[in-house]
Amino acid sequence: MFEDRVLVCKDCGKEFVFTAGEQEFYAQNDFKNDPARCPACRKARKQQRNERMNGPREMFDAVCAECGKPTKVPFQPKNDKPVYCSECFAKRHGR
Numbered sequence: 001m002f003e004d005r006v007l008v009c010k011d012c013g014k015e016f017v018f019t020a021g022e023q024e025f026y027a028q029n030d031f032k033n034d035p036a037r038c039p040a041c042r043k044a045r046k047q048q049r050n051e052r053m054n055g056p057r058e059m060f061d062a063v064c065a066e067c068g069k070p071t072k073v074p075f076q077p078k079n080d081k082p083v084y085c086s087e088c089f090a091k092r093h094g095r
Contacts, residue, residue, distance in 0.1 A: 002027075009038035011045075064088050 002020035009016060016038035026034075037045065051057070059072040065082030077083045084092060 005034075007034060007036075009041050010036045011041040012038060014038055066092075 002023040004020055005018045005023070006015050007018050008014070018034060022035075035042065057074050059074055060076050062071050062073050062077045062083040063069070064071050064085040066084055066088040069085050071083070071085040073083055
């Protein structure tokens, strides 16, 4: 029923794919309009909106318990629990 469509982002002007799965999600949730922004611009806009509402998110330095790389996390690390970089966290949680 749905087919992938190429749209143009109104912010950056780049083309992006509005997938059949996304279209189905929009239809199921009764969204009337196609997305006007690419995923990167949507993410940036959401972050800007959150920062305006809540101020910038404080980030804390940490060392990944798995690979040992330095990383930043949005919470104060505690010594009794391991902290992972985003790559190791994703691997551990199947993402």
